[in-house]
Amino acid sequence: MGRYIGPACKKCRRAAMKLFLKGDRCNMAKCPIDQGHGAPGPHLRRRGKASDYSLQLTEKQRLRNTYGMREGQFRLFFQRALRSRGVTGEVLLQSLELRLDNVVYRMGLAPSRRAARQFVHHGHVRVDGQKVDIPSYKLKPGQVVSVRDNAASREYVKPNLDSAENRGFPAWLAVDKGAMKAEVLHVPTREEIAPVVNEQLIVELYSK
Numbered sequence: 001m002g003r004y005i006g007p008a009c010k011k012c013r014r015a016a017m018k019l020f021l022k023g024d025r026c027n028m029a030k031c032p033i034d035q036g037h038g039a040p041g042p043h044l045r046r047r048g049k050a051s052d053y054s055l056q057l058t059e060k061q062r063l064r065n066t067y068g069m070r071e072g073q074f075r076l077f078f079q080r081a082l083r084s085r086g087v088t089g090e091v092l093l094q095s096l097e098l099r100l101d102n103v104v105y106r107m108g109l110a111p112s113r114r115a116a117r118q119f120v121h122h123g124h125v126r127v128d129g130q131k132v133d134i135p136s137y138k139l140k141p142g143q144v145v146s147v148r149d150n151a152a153s154r155e156y157v158k159p160n161l162d163s164a165e166n167r168g169f170p171a172w173l174a175v176d177k178g179a180m181k182a183e184v185l186h187v188p189t190r191e192e193i194a195p196v197v198n199e200q201l202i203v204e205l206y207s208k
Contacts, residue, residue: 056205063197067096068113073136078206089199090190097188100125101135103145107175107182108164109157124153139184146181154180170194 050058064074081092096102101117104125110116117135119125125132126146127139139145147153161177169175172192175182 053205056201059197059199059201060205063093063096063199063202066113066197067099067102068117075206078202082206089203092202093190093193093199094187095138097193098139098184099135100127100132100137100139100145103139103173103182103184106164106170107145107173108161108169108177109145109147109180111160111163119156124148124150124156141184141186144181144183146179 060074064071067074069077077095078088078092081088081095084091097106101113101120104110104116104120105113109125110119120135120137121133123131123133124147126148127137128143129146131148147157157180161180164175165177169182170188170192172185172188173182174185
């Protein structure tokens, strides 16, 4: 499956907000968003206000790029949310938050979701003591995510845990920094999910 290998900051500029695709480096002074750089491409004057479709597409791209997913995979998550009980937009966000690569990022084992995906794929992560190398693996309440008992894995994690602790761990995760593990306490509520998006616009876009 293809993957984006271009500049990560270009996605943030297109979304007109920080997506934190580069981890703590996004807090540096040279961040294009903080410097006021606009969207990439020809800088033509926009005429009129954005259409409903444009607003819906922008919200979808923001959320998809935040979690580093390709369009086909993101659409699959939406279709699963559509078939599930509950509010479709909220279920979609909860499913994205419970992805293994996202939990690895949230608990501080990697500096960004992209790095977390690679960390999982290379076999450094255990779920309930068993090796899981599928970044899209969906976790359930009660499951425990930990780092494999390997010196190289643990050395990589230490500075990332310190940074994550400074920005704060999610309330739905019980993180044991010393043991380098975390337990999923419950499915995160809408208020506990970080992305600033209007998920209803995404539902409207895919419902056309």
